[in-house]
Amino acid sequence: MRIIYAGTPEFAVPALQGLIDAGHDIVMVLTQPDRPAGRGMQLKASPVKQLALQHGLRVFQPESLKPAEVQSEIAAVNAEVLIVAAYGLIIPTAVLNIPTRGCYNIHGSLLPRWRGAAPIHRAILAGDTETGVTIMEVVPKLDAGNMISKWSVAITAADTTQTLHDAISREGARLMVEAMQTLQDTGCLASEVQDETLVTYAHKLEKAESAIDWTKSAQQLSRQVRAFNPFPVATAKFNDQVCKLWFAQAVAGQGEPGTVLQTHPLQVACGDGALELHELQMPGGKRQTAQQFVQGQHVQVGDRFF
CATH class of the missing domain: 3.10.25.10 (Formyl transferase, C-terminal domain)
Incomplete structure (x- = not known):
């Protein structure tokens, strides 16, 4: 399928690689602009951009997706699907409406628990016994879309955000590739509505x-x-x-x-x-x-x- 992939940090790398390996046509990679990093504060490309360039993919790095000219450029690639993984920018409804077969997100928690920016950190801090990843539809409200599939993992006394991040990133990539295969084969994805009474929010770390x-x-x-x-x-x-x-x-x-x-x-x-x-x-x-x-x-x- 013709896919726009929106992601920025290391978390989003395995899914992009998985979609490439599965033979999908990644028509555009959205990632945040290069940021100063390191002691010399030199501009550094995001991990997703680095992978995209290795595969000769088209990279687009707007500061915002709100300008009309940015939305026109996104629409021009005629994507069927938009996939989001830790992109870091707000995606306007106008952009969500562009792909003909929907927008899907890899979220690092067992929704509806821990919507928001720091789900892995908050799960450990709260003493949760398990966490995981959810593939979900993207809607304008934060992490509130219908759920497509999940994978769970126990949180042990030896786990850090890093160890869980790596497992969740890997399994999220696998689930997303499976979901896209199902969407390609059947034209639709079964989904489950989130229970709003169980929602918790993973606020950004200070x-x-x-x-x-x-x-x-x-x-x-x-x-x-x-x-x-x-x-x-x-x-x-x-x-x-x-x-x-x-x-x-x-x-x-x-x-x-x-x-x-x-x-x-x-x-x-x-x-x-x-x-x-x-x-x-x-x-x-x-x-x-x-x-x-x-x-x-x-x-x-x-x-x-x-």
Whole structure:
């Protein structure tokens, strides 16, 4: 089929590759404009653009889809389907009406739970036992379209946003390729209406949420650390420096919140239980194991994290 693909970050790469491999005609790739990145703040193409260029696909990078001339350019490619995966721009109703066989989205949650910008992070933070991906119709209201198919996965104590992101991205690509095969073969896709009484919203992460509050329970803080890996990364103060906490798990323990209970392994008291730190990073340094951190910072029992 003739497909417009709209996506920007790494999450959207597997589905584009899958659609290419399945033999679909990707007539246009919509992705956000190149953004400054890295220490030199040089303009960098999105992961989706990089893949599109490797395959010689037409790339279109408007700042907005609202201008009439932008919509005319999109309409001119005569697409049958628009597929969206973490595109990052609002898609006006006029654009949704262009494809003749519909618009479909890969959303990183089990809808109707966690509509919105940060569904994987919010699922971990909330202590959900599972998450997944939903293929859905795109409608003007945020993530409210009918659901086509789903895949679910358990959230374990070892999962981070990164590990779940990779699994969800991969399985979302598979489901979308299957959906497009069904649409091509039958001309329609069966769908299910979302139950509005079960809707929750995954609001965008704020940098201020990254700071650790040691008076919270170890379970809460473990979820926070894992949810904020790889971005924006949970932070705590040690020796008057802000360090990043990349991975941690809740264990039994008791003491004044923020106090180092033992160094091998590195365990810090919380409001309830203790947080066993596995991977940390000091300002200007590289990520390191807890034992490297203990040796480098001369950590002793009784020291404090703030």
